[in-house]
Amino acid sequence: MKNLLPAYGRLLALCLAVTAALGQEAPRLLPDRGLAGIRQQLLETGTDSRLMCVAAHPDDEDSETLAYYNRGRGVRTSIVLANWGEGGQNEIGSELYEELGAIRARETLAAAELLGTRVYCLNQKDFGYSKTIEETWRFWRREVALERLVRVLRTERPHVVITNHRVGSGHGNHQAMAELIAEAIPLAASPEAYTAQLVEEGLVPWRVERFFQQARHHEGLPGEDYDVAIRVADPDPIRGLTFQEIAAEALNRHRSQGIKGVWGRVNAAREQSPVNAFRLVVGDRPEGKLRDLFEGMAGAWWLDGSATPFKDLGPSEAATASERQFNAALRLALSNLLVDRLKVEASVSEAIASLSARAVEVDSATEWERFPPEAVLGEKEFWSAEDMERYQRQVLETLESIGDKQRRLERILGDLWGIRLEIRNEGKSPTPGEVSEVILEVSNRGEIDVEIESLRLEAPVGWTVEGIREEGAADARATLAPGEKHTRRFHVGVAPEEPPTLPATQSLYRALRPWPSNLRGLVLLKRADRYGRVEGEYRLEIEPAWELRFHPAAPLLRADRVAETSLSLEVVRHAREPKDATVAVTFPDGQRQTLSLSGSEMLQEAVPLEWKPSSSLGVGKHSLVATLLAPDARIDDGVLDYAMITDVSRPMMFRIVPEVMKGTHGRFKQVTLDKCKKFTLTADRPLYIHADGEIFSGPGTDIRKVSFEILPNALKVIRG
CATH class of the missing domain: 2.60.40 (Immunoglobulin-like)
Incomplete structure (x- = not known):
């Protein structure tokens, strides 16, 4: 041991020296786990507010504001990028172009995990630094990018959109994204725009309430006026960092762009300003300055002087009995999170029960009797655009929110009970049309018995999922004791028309989400009279034939x-x-x-x-x-x-x-x-014909009809 400690000390010193030489610091922040993760889920249960940030490249997003609203307020956040920055330099290796884009996509996902945000990409070409917006539009497919951005707006349905970019200054890609989002916002709200998204994909028109551009920083002008300022230097008491520092940790994940210390300089410059200022581009302009991006909107609980999303709804508050029960239960859950897990479990279960009553209240408030049956089915003469938007926001969104909250609270119970779900496949990856064996393994890492009510595996439309009945295997309904595991096997058939997911550097550029999962596992749980769940997603890789x-x-x-x-x-x-x-x-x-x-x-x-x-x-x-x-x-x-x-x-x-x-x-x-066995091709213009690589007819010929026929066994081949 005497010899080991000095050697360990020398090794540690060497590691620190190498880290310092590379311009890196040991991470101060890790993804939320355990009680910190449960607290974050409770925070996100307390508001339906949604914020989207639009940016050109990885690292262009406003990570400070995203951290402030998700980590500090529970707001659902998302990022939309123009591309993966594959046209830039690589400071950690030799990979370039598509391979570099894959590296930066993984870095972006790692940063987004710290910020608690979703990531989308329009997959427009990154061709290096662009000096003008006109140059960018020569390389980008404008109509494709616009349609994709409208789809993301209708999918995420943000109440507020922000961007660091503006037309007239900066990188041409930045200007193009500023122009694109300004054009996409009114189109996303129009039922006449991109109707295939509404009819074939089930999306609905969505009206963004406010769109802000950041002022003073990034492409903004020093000292320019602004409409709202956000204190991103405020501390997050749970993680022990300010929201600026959380954003700095996320920025450090973009290693291929900043390993030589550039992020340290960027973060140091950011800390000189404790606020992020914004100017309003879309939305009702206030007489004075706004206190917050969400001021005046439902769900902005932090503006009411409350320390939690679940304030005490006294007699003077306009609230239903179920809303009072819901807030009281989750306020108690938050206060007991570090003290008594059993009380947290009881409070979360009470909140779940209140949501069932809340759904009945919302449904009765729609006053269906005011509309004839034809109106309910969507006949146009009974529904104005205002009626549709009111119904969507007051009824459908509320019911959807209730369902989301119930599932989130059930996941919290699964976490409290210590239940984990792992999904994996056995053997090589399948090709389109093939069957692969997929395993769902449920384990109990807690201290109490938990019953498995049901277990299922969900796959995309066109795929097949069939459970494998093994001799001596446990039934789907089983009691899971502490330390035990329960395993189910499934045969998953990939649809014949499913495109391959490998190589990953190619499939990345085909989807709006980077490497999305295609399988979802769901386990419904029960302990005493309380119901919970555990969910998991898995990407089954598909090889080309x-x-x-x-x-x-x-x-x-x-x-x-x-x-x-x-x-x-x-x-x-x-x-x-x-x-x-x-x-x-x-x-x-x-x-x-x-x-x-x-x-x-x-x-x-x-x-x-x-x-x-x-x-x-x-x-x-x-x-x-x-x-x-x-x-x-x-x-x-x-x-x-x-x-x-x-x-x-x-x-x-x-x-x-x-x-x-x-x-x-x-x-x-x-x-x-x-x-x-035979076919004839006739054309009204000369045909260009290649026969096994040889030019049969081309420029200067006038062949307009040709026939092909197979002669089986006409050639005798001698193999030596």
Whole structure:
């Protein structure tokens, strides 16, 4: 031990020295767990207020204001980014472009966990520093970005939106996001805009009540006037840090952008100003300054002089019996959180009971008898836009809020009882259409017996979930003693048209949420006469049926192009069942080679490619493309496989082309994959025809009709 302690001390000193050299500090804040997590859930149960921050890149978000409202007030917060900053530099490694974007997405999620916020991304191209807004719009798909931003507004339904950006100053991407959110806010409220979101996705129009731009800091002007100021330097007594310091900890998670000490300088500059100032862009402008972003809105409990969201509703307060019971119970739960867990459990259970009565009160207040049945079903002549918005906010949102609060309080009981849920899959990841075994494991880390009332696994529409009945396995309803585990196995069938989630660097850019979960586990619990729950989400990774990689990835060619170039195409079959495929390789000068792969004979194979560049190829960088045109084609089935794309717009064509590379283009309705023995193609203009990479007809020819027919077993092949 005498020798060990000095060695340990030297090792610790070395670690501290390395950390200091890298410009990093040991984290002062970790994600909420235990009682701190339960307190945060109680805080979020006390308000329905929602805040959204719109920013261009990771680290552009207003993390101080987000921390102030979520960690200090329980407000639901969200961030919307334009892109993942994949066009920037990488200070921690050699990854660039899409791989760098994946790193920054993970950093953003780590920062968001400390702030308690959700993250969305519009997936617009990051091409480096943009000097003007006009340059940004040349690279971004404006209509796509606008439609996505409206969808996020209707999904999150924020009462207040903030941004650090404004048009006229700063990075071109920043200006574009400021312009985009100003355009999206009125469109999100219009029932005439993006109606497919309303009809097909079940979203509803949403009116943002206030939109603020930050003043004085970021793109603001020093000394400019403002409408409201937020004291972000106030302390959070639970975490022992100010909201500025919580934001600083979140900013430090963006390591690929600030490992050389830049975040220390940024955070030091932030601390010189104890407030964040904002100017009102959308919303009723007050005569004087606002006290808060949410002043005058329902749910802003912190403006009433109350220390908690659950103030004492005395006789003078306009409140129902259930509201008084709810507030009294959760006020007691907060006061006993560090003192008596059994009292907390009893108080939370009482609050859950009050919510059932509250739902009945809300439903009776709608006065259904005032409307004929046709109005309830949504006939237009009975519903004005004002009626629809009133009904949405006063009835539907209230009922939805009651359901959210009940589920959150039931999760708190599950946490108090020490119940944990783990979801995992056994074996390799499935490909589209395959079945994977998924395990749900419930464990009791508490000190009391808890009953499992039900256990289920939920998957997306089109997937299948089937429980595996194992001999001797415990029933779904079981009593879980302290230290025990309960396991259930499921066969999960992935929908055939489901796009692969791997590689992760590609799937990141296809969704608004970074790497969203696709499986959800739910366990309903009971102890005595009290009901709780534990929930968990899991991302079941889906591999493509085939994977293609060129070697070398970036070959060098002689400028005189006289030499034949040797390449290899590594083909990997991830599908468990044998499946043949046809791969079309297009070289930079237009030459093509078609390869027929027998899935029954290979799992992984390097296919040699010989290519002599033509004289039309210029000096520079060129791309080599491999495509799976007919992913289910077989070389010995006696039929032709064809892929036909019809009635497709230019934007949709760009959407389909990447899918052709992976052989997943058949899931689009504009694509037909089928088989035949003979077909004839007739056109009203000259046809451009390539036959196995050779140009059959092109410019200067006038072929308008062509027939193809398969001749089974016409060639005899001798294998040596």
